[in-house]
Each structure stands twice: as structure tokens, then as C-alpha cells.
Amino acid sequence: MATPVTERQYQGKVHEHSRRLMSDWMGRLSRAEAEGQPTGAIMISGNCVELLLACHILPMFPEVTALQNAIRHKSLPLILKAEQAGYSSDNCAYVKADIGLFLDGGMGPGKPMPFPTITVCNYVGCNVYVKWFEHLADLSGSKLFMLDVPFARTAGEPTQADVQYVISQLKELIALCEGITGKKFDIDELREILGYSARAEEGYARSKALCKAHPTPFDAYFDAINMMGPINVLRGTKEAAEFFDVAVVEFEELVAQKLGPLSEERFRTVVEGPPPYPYYKNFRNLFAKWGAVAVASTYSTVGGIWEWGFRHDPRHPLESIAEQMLRENLTNRSITSRYQQIKRYVEEWDADALVIHSIKSCRLFSAGQGDMRDYFTRELGVPTLLVESDLEDPRYYAEAQLKNRIDAFFESLEHKKVVAVGAAGRRGAGAPPSEATL
Amino acid sequence: MTPDQVLDRCRELVNQPLGAVALQWKAAHPGGRAVAAYPVWAPAEIIHAAGMLPLALLGGGTSVELTHADARFQSFVCSVAKSSLELGFQGIVKGVDGFVFSNICDVARNLSSIWKRNFPDAFIDYLHLPQNSTSPSVPVYAANELRRLAAAFEQAFGLKVTEPALAKSIEIYNALRARLRALYAFRIAEPQKLSTTELYVALRAVTCVPPEEAIGWLDVLLADLPRRDARPRDRLRVVVEGAFCEQPPLGLLEVLEEAGCYVVEDDLFLGWRWFTSDVATDGDPFERLGAAYVNQAVPSSTRHEAREHRSAGLIEKVRRSQAQAVIFMPAKFCEPALFDYVLMKQGLERAAIPHMIVEFEEKMWTFERTRNEIETFVESMLFD
Ligand code: SF4
Numbered sequence: 001m002a003t004p005v006t007e008r009q010y011q012g013k014v015h016e017h018s019r020r021l022m023s024d025w026m027g028r029l030s031r032a033e034a035e036g037q038p039t040g041a042i043m044i045s046g047n048c049v050e051l052l053l054a055c056h057i058l059p060m061f062p063e064v065t066a067l068q069n070a071i072r073h074k075s076l077p078l079i080l081k082a083e084q085a086g087y088s089s090d091n092c093a094y095v096k097a098d099i100g101l102f103l104d105g106g107m108g109p110g111k112p113m114p115f116p117t118i119t120v121c122n123y124v125g126c127n128v129y130v131k132w133f134e135h136l137a138d139l140s141g142s143k144l145f146m147l148d149v150p151f152a153r154t155a156g157e158p159t160q161a162d163v164q165y166v167i168s169q170l171k172e173l174i175a176l177c178e179g180i181t182g183k184k185f186d187i188d189e190l191r192e193i194l195g196y197s198a199r200a201e202e203g204y205a206r207s208k209a210l211c212k213a214h215p216t217p218f219d220a221y222f223d224a225i226n227m228m229g230p231i232n233v234l235r236g237t238k239e240a241a242e243f244f245d246v247a248v249v250e251f252e253e254l255v256a257q258k259l260g261p262l263s264e265e266r267f268r269t270v271v272e273g274p275p276p277y278p279y280y281k282n283f284r285n286l287f288a289k290w291g292a293v294a295v296a297s298t299y300s301t302v303g304g305i306w307e308w309g310f311r312h313d314p315r316h317p318l319e320s321i322a323e324q325m326l327r328e329n330l331t332n333r334s335i336t337s338r339y340q341q342i343k344r345y346v347e348e349w350d351a352d353a354l355v356i357h358s359i360k361s362c363r364l365f366s367a368g369q370g371d372m373r374d375y376f377t378r379e380l381g382v383p384t385l386l387v388e389s390d391l392e393d394p395r396y397y398a399e400a401q402l403k404n405r406i407d408a409f410f411e412s413l414e415h416k417k418v419v420a421v422g423a424a425g426r427r428g429a430g431a432p433p434s435e436a437t438l
Numbered sequence: 439m440t441p442d443q444v445l446d447r448c449r450e451l452v453n454q455p456l457g458a459v460a461l462q463w464k465a466a467h468p469g470g471r472a473v474a475a476y477p478v479w480a481p482a483e484i485i486h487a488a489g490m491l492p493l494a495l496l497g498g499g500t501s502v503e504l505t506h507a508d509a510r511f512q513s514f515v516c517s518v519a520k521s522s523l524e525l526g527f528q529g530i531v532k533g534v535d536g537f538v539f540s541n542i543c544d545v546a547r548n549l550s551s552i553w554k555r556n557f558p559d560a561f562i563d564y565l566h567l568p569q570n571s572t573s574p575s576v577p578v579y580a581a582n583e584l585r586r587l588a589a590a591f592e593q594a595f596g597l598k599v600t601e602p603a604l605a606k607s608i609e610i611y612n613a614l615r616a617r618l619r620a621l622y623a624f625r626i627a628e629p630q631k632l633s634t635t636e637l638y639v640a641l642r643a644v645t646c647v648p649p650e651e652a653i654g655w656l657d658v659l660l661a662d663l664p665r666r667d668a669r670p671r672d673r674l675r676v677v678v679e680g681a682f683c684e685q686p687p688l689g690l691l692e693v694l695e696e697a698g699c700y701v702v703e704d705d706l707f708l709g710w711r712w713f714t715s716d717v718a719t720d721g722d723p724f725e726r727l728g729a730a731y732v733n734q735a736v737p738s739s740t741r742h743e744a745r746e747h748r749s750a751g752l753i754e755k756v757r758r759s760q761a762q763a764v765i766f767m768p769a770k771f772c773e774p775a776l777f778d779y780v781l782m783k784q785g786l787e788r789a790a791i792p793h794m795i796v797e798f799e800e801k802m803w804t805f806e807r808t809r810n811e812i813e814t815f816v817e818s819m820l821f822d
């Protein structure tokens with residue numbers, strides 16, 4: 001390896017701003033019980049957070065709790081607690097960590113949280129969601145609303161039957177919320193909220209588009225997490241819309257100054273799969289030292305794919321919420337349509353390689369990623385690395401093994417670059433890296 | 439035919455590769471098509487009403503070595519998904535024209551599209567079956583989903599599903615299911631006269647032939663089995679729960695009995711016994727069938743039921759079959775079964791019903807440890 005790559009250690013306003021917004025939201029949640037504020041548990045994927053806001057229900061996200069506990073290295077004892085209660089070592093550890101927390105009498109990461117007043121299972125793709133929220137409702141004694149969102153299984157637009165089915169259920173949910181809060185639902189309030197959503201979505205999409213720059217202004221996998229809170233949890237609020245206004249300006253400045261997250265951008269990657277939250281920093285370092293930066297990632301689209309232009313539309317509030325849940329997020333789409341999403345990233349974001357982080361817990365993402373690797377290496381010739389660990393359970397993170405595989409991959413990639421540059425020099429033209437290995 | 443002859447014929451059928459079963463039927467029905475359903479439930483009635491042969495795609499059991507599929511699916515994925523795909527790679531399902539998957543779990547979901555990518559000529563459909571059990575919009579949605587499948591068949595094979603044909607197919611499957619329910623009731627009453635492995639092969643064979651033919655055999659079994667000479671033994675009456683998708687090896691079912699159990703209820707082949715009563719045939723048959731999927735359904739780990747606790751259906755099964763205990767039998771890595779285990783176990787404990795858990799894999803071939811565990815459990819129950 002040539003000169004060592006260093007991190008710029010620049011966290012910018014985005015990081016701090018996101019942290020503050022999320023902390024305010026958690027603060028509101030922790031005061032909810034005392035203030036008589038009803039709360040609603042909901043999932044990240046293709047969520048209808050706007051509807052809860054319009055119904056004056058404060059949203060809470062068990063997935064966020066799970067990931068925050070993992071980042072704080074608190075997940076293992078919780079997982080073990082759930083396993084003692086009968087959960088299998090093979091079940092999704094996100095669920096186990098949350099159940100473990102409940103069994104401990106808690107709900108939030110760090111701050112005390114109320115039990116949800118209502119549990120809204122937005123069943124958008126992930127079948128584990130159905131189980132998770134059944135268990136959550138059982139434990140917390142809260143009312144469970146199953147919002148069944150048909151999987152994107154037909155070509156093109158969602159069918160009218162699917163849209164109508166979702167809209168009918170949204171209306172039932174509104175009626176249920178009205179019963180809880182005693183407040184009448186106001187469609188104009190929802191329109192206003194959706195306007196903020198659309199603004200945040202635009203900002204998120206523009207931020208991601210800026211990652212097409214060389215170097216990319218931020219790591220679209222590791223740094224995108226700073227934006228995932230505002231876009232998935234706080235979407236629909238004025239604060240989230242403003243957050244993205246500021247973020248875009250900051251990223252544009254970085255692009256203008258040709259500054260990226262590392263001292264040098266040697267490899268541009270697309271990353272598929274969630275990150276290993278218990279070892280977030282360690283994992284990042286394994287790539288950083290090679291100058292490998294993510295220019296796009298699939299995980300950042302679990303809540304919504306905004307890159308291709310979809311925005312919530314205040315003129316058609318319920319229809320556009322339904323459409324977003326049905327189509328415009330990664331989780332409700334097939335794994336093979338994810339291949340096409342990644343292919344576009346590789347081509348349009350000009351990536352050198354695909355990194356698949358295969359998560360044992362999350363079969364939604366991972367089941368069949370061997371086939372994905374086959375498609376990218378054999379059919380498209382994209383160098384692809386597949387490594388395995390977990391997003392929540394630290395027991396599945398084997399650093400030495402990961403390091404070996406990552407080092408070997410980038411060594412080989414570097415070698416190919418050198419050969420390609422040499423060949424190009426000899427021929428006087430650029431030659432693409434040859435066939436992929438690993 | 440005698441019951442033993444029927445059962446021999448069933449054994450023969452289930453030992454054949456799925457593709458061979460399809461090809462034999464197609465040889466006798468020129469121009470015919472065969473469509474296999476991945477567990478748990480798919481509307482066999484619609485396949486049948488299109489004039490096709492409905493089959494079950496149930497993985498490779500003990501007979502298939504993985505040579506391709508384990509490079510596609512990781513080690514932490516259940517066996518049935520991998521071995522089903524392997525059947526495709528090895529040409530063992532050649533002759534089956536289409537496959538229907540549904541939203542039972544994330545693995546099955548990904549499998550359906552990976553199947554399509556690897557075998558682009560096969561007809562694949564993925565059904566999104568309702569997980570909302572109480573919304574008034576469910577019957578219309580479900581009917582539309584079934585109509586979508588029928589339209590897809592028509593587009594792919596040129597075979598139309600008319601409403602009268604579907605109503606007729608529902609009647610035939612009603613008749614088939616009534617006999618399966620009767621056979622299960624018979625086993626509850628006299629388990630000594632129908633072993634679990636016998637019932638299992640009969641059930642499995644039902645998924646290999648047209649329903650009209652299966653009805654004939656089942657009638658023989660129902661008429662003649664009561665005359666079998668067998669005395670009740672001192673065994674533990676158990677319900678087997680959790681094997682609704684990946685199938686346990688026959689050897690494991692034998693071990694259950696040898697270790698001292700009468701299996702009096704189970705969820706094997708649940709999808710083929712989905713309805714607890716006849717599906718109505720008046721009115722729109724698509725709507726009737728769709729609504730029945732939710733309102734006349736057996737309890738299943740792959741369907742959310744808002745109207746009762748996860749354990750209620752299992753407890754009811756225990757009571758109805760006068761069982762003394764439950765043996766949970768989830769397939770290794772089976773997310774829905776393993777999740778439900780917790781809520782069901784808690785429910786059983788509240789109802790003071792003893793239980794144990796035995797995880798399996800379809801290709802498992804040594805059973806000694808399991809035998810010991812079950813024997814210990816049975817002894818603790820029978821001789822305490
Ligand atoms: S399976 Fe994946 S998407 Fe589903 S809850 Fe677990 S981590 Fe989340």
C-alpha cells in the first residue's frame with residue numbers, strides 16, 4: 001500500500017444537527033407519559049410517520065432503539081435475556097434486543113420511554129415485522145394495528161387494488177387514532193406535513209446525488225446514518241426539512257472544495273446491507289485504511305428510495321402515502337430489483353466495486369446474497385466482496401476474518417488498477433479492470 | 439384397493455421426483471400443465487380450475503445433495519429454500535411449468551425472485567396473502583389477488599379460469615379437505631390404527647395427483663382403516679407444531695412414535711388442509727376463496743390473526759385432540775416457527791400444558807439424541 005489514508009475527522013454541521021434533532025425527539029418521547037401524549041410504535045421501512053404526526057401521535061421506532069443500544073455496546077445482554085426467554089439464536093437480533101429491553105422493564109436506549117399507546121405494524125416487506133409487533137403488543141398490552149402493505153410483485157406501478165387496500169387501512173388507522181386522542185383528523189394538516197416531507201426527500205436525494213462527485217463529499221454508507229434519522233424518523237417535520245436544506249449547502253461546499261471524508265479516495269464502493277452497529281467504527285476503519293469510500297448504499301433506502309424522483313404529494317395525501325409504502329422503498333421490493341438499484345448506483349455513481357455486508361439477523365436483506373454476488377461478478381463483471389456479520393449481535397462480528405477478506409479484496413483491486421493503468425499507459429487509453437474475483 | 443395397497447401407492451408416488459410426477463400426468467393429458475406451490479398455502483383450486491395439475495414444491499428432503507444452491511443462499515438459511523432451488527439447478531423439477539410462492543417469510547420471498555432470475559423460462563408468481571385479518575377491505579383485496587393469479591395463468595399458458603370452473607374446483611377441494619379432516623378426526627379417535635408416517639405419506643401423495651384421484655384413495659382409507667386390528671397402547675398423545683413448511687424426515691416422525699408418542703394433531707402440509715370448513719361456492723368464487731383464506735383458516739405461524747392470541751389455536755388443538763403435550767418441531771433457521779415458539783410456549787405454560795422442542799433439518803439422518811430426549815420427556819409424563 002502507498003501513503004496511508006487518514007480520516008479527515010470532519011463531522012460538520014450535519015452530524016451535530018442530526019444528533020440534536022434526534023435527541024430532542026427522544027426527549028419528547030421520554031416526557032410523553034407525563035404530558036399525556038399518546039405514542040405509536042412504528043417500523044422504519046416504508047413508514048407512514050406523516051399520518052401519525054397528523055393524528056397527533058408521537059412516533060417511536062423500536063428499530064432505532066435496537067440500533068442505539070447496539071452502538072452503545074448494550075445489545076448483547078439484552079439479546080441473551082431474550083434467548084433465555086425462549087427466542088432462538090437464529091432469530092433476528094433486532095427483535096431480541098428490544099424484547100430483552102422490555103423484559104428488563106425498559107423501552108428506550110438510555111432515556112426512559114413510555115410503552116406505546118398504539119402499535120402500528122407497517123408490514124412493508126419484512127415478515128419479521130409482523131412477529132416483532134405481535135410480540136411487542138403482547139408484552140406492552142398496547143393495541144396492535146396491522147397495516148398490511150402488499151409486496152411489490154407486479155411490474156411497473158402498484159395495482160389499483162393494492163393502492164385501494166392500503167388506503168382503506170389508512171382510513172381505519174385514522175379512525176382508530178381519533179378514538180385514542182379524541183382529536184379530529186384534519187387532512188389539511190396532513191398536506192402541510194407532507195409538504196415538509198417532500199422538501200426533506202428532495203434534500204436527501206440531492207445530498208446523495210452529490211456523491212457522484214469525485215471525491216464524494218460524505219460516505220454514503222457510514223455517514224448516511226446521520227441523515228437516516230431525519231429522513232425516516234423526523235420526516236414530515238419542519239425541522240427535518242430545514243436539516244436537509246442545510247445539509248445540501250454543506251455538501252455542495254465540500255464538493256466545490258473537492259473534499260471527501262478521507263484524505264484520499266482510492267476506491268469508490270457501493271455497499272449493500274445494514275452495518276454492524278456494535279462495531280460500527282471498527283468496520284468503517286477496515287475500509288478507510290484502503291481509501292475505500294461508499295458512494296451509494298442500499299441500506300440508506302430502507303425507509304424510502306428518493307433518488308429516482310418520488311416525492312410525497314400534498315395534493316394526493318393518502319394516495320401518495322400508499323404509493324410510497326407500496327413501491328418507493330427498498331424493503332417492499334424484490335431482491336432482484338435491488339440488483340437493478342445497485343447496478344444503477346455502480347454505473348451512475350461511478351463505483352469500482354460492490355461490497356455486500358451479509359447480515360445473519362436480517363434475511364430480508366441477506367437471504368440469497370450469494371446469487372447477488374453471482375450476478376454482479378459473473379454477469380456484470382463488477383468486483384464484489386461478500387462479508388458476513390450482524391447488525392445487532394456482537395457475537396457474529398469476527399474482526400480478524402473480516403479484515404483478512406477485506407484486505408485481500410482491496411489488494412487485488414489495487415493490483416488490477418495498477419495493471420490497468422500500466423496497460424492504459426502502454427496503449428494510451430484507459431482499460432477497465434478485468435473480470436472480478438472474490 | 440385395500441388401505442395397505444393405497445398406502446403402498448402413496449409411498450411410491452412420494453418417492454418420485456416432482457418433475458417425473460408432472461411428466462407422467464402430462465403424458466396422459468397432452469397439452470396439460472403442472473404448477474407447484476411452495477408452502478404454506480396457495481389456491482390449488484385456481485390451478486385446478488385452469489385445467490392444470492396442482493403440485494407441492496417441498497424441497498429435496500434427504501435425497502438431494504446441494505451443489506449449486508448453497509452458493510446462492512447462506513449457511514443461516516433454512517434447508518427447504520436451498521434444496522428447492524437445487525431441484526431447479528439439477529433439473530429435478532423439469533416438467534413442472536410454474537411455481538407459486540407467497541409471503542410466508544423473507545426467505546421464501548427472496549427465493550421466488552432468485553428462482554425467476556436463474557430459471558427465466560419458468561412461470562413464477564408471488565402471492566401477497568392478507569396479513570390483516572380484520573379490515574373490511576380484506577375480502578375484496580384477496581379476491582383481486584386471486585384474480586391476478588388467474589390472469590397470470592391465462593397470460594402464460596392461455597388457460598382461462600372461469601367463475602363456474604373455479605366454483606366446481608372449490609367443491610372438489612372441499613370434498614378432498616372434508617376427507618382429510620375426517621382422517622385426522624379418525625386418528626384422534628384411534629391413533630393406534632393409523633400411524634403418523636402413514637398419514638404423512640397419504641397426505642404427501644395427495645399433493646402429487648389430481649384431487650379427484652386422491653378422494654378415491656381417501657375414501658378407501660376412511661372406510662377400511664376402522665376395521666384394522668390394533669390395540670391402544672400406553673403412549674403419550676402429542677400435538678406436533680412448527681413443521682408447516684420444511685418437512686421433517688420420515689425417520690424423525692418414526693422416532694416420535696417409537697419413543698412412545700401418538701401424534702394426534704400436527705401442522706404438516708397445513709396449506710393443503712387450510713380451511714376448517716367448506717368454502718362457500720355461491721356468489722363470486724374468487725371472493726369466497728379469498729375471504730375463506732382469512733375467516734375459515736387453521737391457525738398458522740405464517741398468517742397474522744388479530745382476533746386471538748398466538749397460542750389460542752394451539753391450545754384449542756390440544757383440547758380438541760385430547761393431547762397431553764406439545765412437541766414443537768421447527769425447522770432449523772425457520773424464522774416464523776421460531777418466533778411463534780415463544781408466544782405459544784408462554785400460552786401453553788399458562789394453560790399448564792407440557793411441551794418440548796425438537797429442531798430438525800430435512801436432511802437430518804441421525805436421530806439418537808432426539809430419540810433420547812423424546813423418551814425422557816415421554817417417561818417423565820407417563821410415569822410421574
Ligand atoms: S429481519 Fe431485517 S428488516 Fe426485518 S426486523 Fe430484522 S433487521 Fe429489520
Ligand code: SF4
Pocket residue numbers: 477516517518519542543544545546683684769771772773774775
Ligand atoms: S422453513 Fe421457515 S424460514 Fe424456511 S422458507 Fe419455510 S417458512 Fe420460511
